[in-house]
Amino acid sequence: MKKTKLTMMTIIAGAASLGLLAACGGDDNGNGGNEGSGDGEQITLDIFQGKVEFRDQFLEMAAQYEEENPNVQIEFGAVGGGSDYFTSLRSRFSSGDEPDVFSLAGPSELADYQDYAEDVTDLEATDTALEGTLDGITVDDTVYGIPFNQEGYGFIYNKQVFEEAGINPDEILSYEDLEEAVQTLDSQKEELGIEGVFALPGSEAWVMGNHLANVYLAPEFNNDVMEAYESDTVEFERGDEMQRMLDLQNEYSIQPVLNMDYSQQVEQYFSLGDAAMIQQGDWIHPTLEQMDPEFAEENVGILPIPLEGEEGKLPVGVPNYWVINSNADDEVIEAAKDFFDWMYASEEGIEVVQEQLNFIPAHENFDPESINSPLSRDIYEYSLEENTIGWVFLGYPTAWGDDFGAHVQEYLGGERDWEDVLEEGTQEWESSR
Amino acid sequence: MRNKDLTFWLFLAPVILALGAVVVIPLLAGFFYSFTDWNGLTFNNFLGLEHYLRLLDDGRFLSSLWFTIQFSVVTVVLLNVFGLGLALLVTQKLKSSNLLRTVFFMPNLIGGLILGFIWQFIFIGVFSDLGELLGIAGLDGWLTTGTTGFWGLVILTTWQLAGYIMIIYIAYLQSIPEELLEAAKVDGASPFQRFRNVTFPLVAPAFTISMFLTLSTSFKIYDQNLALTDGGPFNSTEMVAMNIVYTAFSSNEMAYGQAKAIIFFVFVAIIAVSQVYYNKKKEVEM
Missing domain, CATH: 3.40.190.10 (Periplasmic binding protein-like II)
Structure with missing residues (x-):
């Protein structure tokens, strides 16, 4: 009796280990099947x-x-x-x-x-x-x-708020135009029912490190992602302009910015009308549509981020x-x-x-009219008219954008001054190339 | 005792195979890869100690290590204090003690990621509203600085794990023979003296276990870190585990990340083992 019990157990244990082995090997069979007969x-x-x-x-x-x-x-x-x-x-x-x-x-x-x-x-x-x-x-x-x-990005704005404030978005081309519009909006915050003009998601390093920086780095690399990819260094020729824009967004943003993330920015503040505009791209459309289809369809427009000499151009890339x-x-x-x-x-x-x-x-x-999202429609028009700035950030050294974004966070948190941020950015770029 | 026959090995085989396939082999392979320029797909060169030397200059890694150490010290202390405190509370003859045990243990059943997001909402949304209501400026802007991020993580971790540590202490507290406490009482010991001289030495084995658990968990924390702060602001709340993941998968330096992981492994192993050894020496046998 004892003997049979032992044999039984041996068989079970043996079967269990075999099963395990078979499971490990199973992948190969699956792969073979994938290749077609x-x-x-x-x-x-x-x-x-x-x-x-x-x-x-x-x-x-x-x-x-x-x-x-x-x-x-x-x-x-x-x-x-x-x-x-x-x-x-x-x-x-x-x-x-x-x-x-x-x-x-x-x-x-x-x-x-x-x-x-x-x-x-x-x-x-x-x-x-x-x-x-x-x-x-x-x-x-x-x-x-x-x-x-x-995909393209820029300042996505709330059409209704702009209209009520008497601002014509088509006239916003230069930085000065934008600043004036922002001040107008800020002065009528109460009447417009907004909490802030911008909602700057300071906790998302990519918004600043990849997207915002891209606008000011693109001229340096002739809008060419490959030129950025091959470059040994980054000069930040337009660093001052970037600082100015960052400061503007920060100053007129809903505070505190450093713990604001993407979903707060898009869902909580923008789609509920608490912020008049946000720096984002057409990928927010599905989210907006979920929150409020009518708002997403009727009430959303996109403005380029002003860049001296390149006014009216939108960063569009693959x-x-x-x-x-x-x-x-x-x-x-x-x-x-x-x-x-x-x-x-x-x-x-x-x-x-x-x-x-x-x-x-x-x-x-493709027919622009048949694109469902109004944001995408606008961006496709920009792209057909070639009013675009290149996406050079895909040519950054790996993870550089995130690291640079983190330094920008330090700037926003008052831990570092702007010169330092740029210097650090250049250094990190050079050391990873 | 006959324990080395065929049956013994056959029964062990599934475990050994599984452990070998998912722990031992990857560990050895990882150790090997840390000396090469492996990129996750192939490696071409053998670099020797280059990655390890580079570690010494990697400010971001060192600051994440320092942050993790600070975090671990604080959470280990808090977790054990709260764990023991809660255990003492629910082993009193309270009517609600069963309910309380369940409630205190509950946070442990929620995944770290979800807890992270819940607490993120509490720190950012609820705290600032409370601060506004009560006029306490210190409650505003949580998670926007390294310090508030640090304390946010400490609070979250303590809240989550204290109930688990409590369970361990309960087990030991309940195994203390009633007569010992009674004898002390008859001898005229005050409640504090009874705790200090009878209860405390007898739960010392629980300290060994809890310290080990809390120490190794708080060192290795990742999901709470990811969900609550994601290392931000400006990477000031990035712990070692997150730094390793970042190096390997965002910077695509697989071999370098592997070297960091090996160092981290050795570091945690040394601390944990020496802690167990030290605590074991202090335990009393009953």
Whole structure:
């Protein structure tokens, strides 16, 4: 009796460890299945990207494509915003479970993955891409990615408040115009029912380090992200102008700024009408729409951040690129290319993208009128008229923007003076290049 | 005792495999990678001690280490004081003691991230409204300076973990034989003397455990830090764990982050082990 019990236990324990081993090995099988069966009857396209907010729309779009191309099956994986995505992408590559298509943000991310990136120079989807949108993903005239979409930012303002204060936003071009408008708004705070003119989210280093700084650094790098990426130093030629703008935002912002975050800025202050304008981009539209659809549709406009000599221009750039994994099987690569040509350069594809996604397109042939969000519509117009400032911050040294943003926080907190902030910024740039 | 036969190893196999796969192998691999220029995908060069030498000059890492040490000292003291205090409170013959135990333990069941966001709202929203109402300027602008960020984290952590430490103390307090306290009482010891000379030495093993737990947890805190301050303002409340994550995943210096992690591991191990050793020596056997 005792013997059988022991044997039983041995078997169970053995089975348990085997099970564990099998679980460890399971990944390989899954991966093998992904590559397709080889004879071209069914191709699985494994796409991995960092915009969770668009996941449902992408799935819908993929379903439509699968209907027309029954031999292609598309799997959309998505991981939530920013650094999380990049970490998962890295672990997928180092574990050997490489996606067939993935998204990258710009030259510094491309540098890590260039060995894995397929040349897409000859695709229709890169051919019809708008002027300048390919700069960040081109190395030695070879294009390695297809722009997702465009994004733009500036001062997003509350139209009703501006109207009541008697301010015409179209007339705000220079810094002086803006300052005057801000003072007008500030003097009528009570009547307008606002708590402050601005809401400056001091706890978000990227708002200052990436976005605000970008406006004043772009002229230095000729609006070219690659020039920023290749530069050994940063001079801050427009440092004084940046300080002036930061001070203006800080002085007339709802206080305290240093613990204000993005959601307070957008949801609590702007969408409820407590702040007259905020420095943000078109990506706030879905949030505004959730809070109050009518407000998001009727009441929101965008102003450029004034820059001397470049008045009336909006910083517009490509936040993400699709990159095809050159390690994938040939037919998978072909399928991926066909898919992107369909998505960005065919009539049905464009129609679907326009319907599904509130994108600001990075490609020609899109109809501005059909874009849902008024902010995106405005920004697409700026981009078609080429009234844009480049997004050089994607060419900053890795994490430099966050570090610089932290120094700007020190300035706002009175721990450092402006000269010091700039000096520190230059030093950190140089040491990481 | 026959314990080294096939069955023994077979039963151990799942645990050893699991532990090996997720703890031992990554630890060794990480140790190795910290000497190379590994970027998360490949490595090309063997750099020797370069990363470790660079650490000594990394002001941001050192200041996060110093912040973590300060934070740990304060939270370890507060956690044990509050843990023991609460335990003493709920072991009194109170009608509500069961309810109180549940209530005090509750914060521990909420995840650190959620607590972080809840307290962020309290510090920023509620505190400033209260400050305005009561006219206390000190309640305004919490989390906008390093100091308020520090105390915010201390309050959050203490609030979350005190209930857990309380449970450990309760277990030891309840195991103290009633007759010892009674004998002391008969001998004319005051309540304070009874606590100081009878109860306190007998809960010393609980100190060892609680100190170890609080020390190692407060050193390794990440999610509370992330949710409450995210290192801000200007990285003044960035703890070591966050600094490591930042180095590895935002600056993309995987090997350098790995070197920091190794140093951090050694540091925490030394402190924790020596603390256990020291406390063990002071315990009394019953």
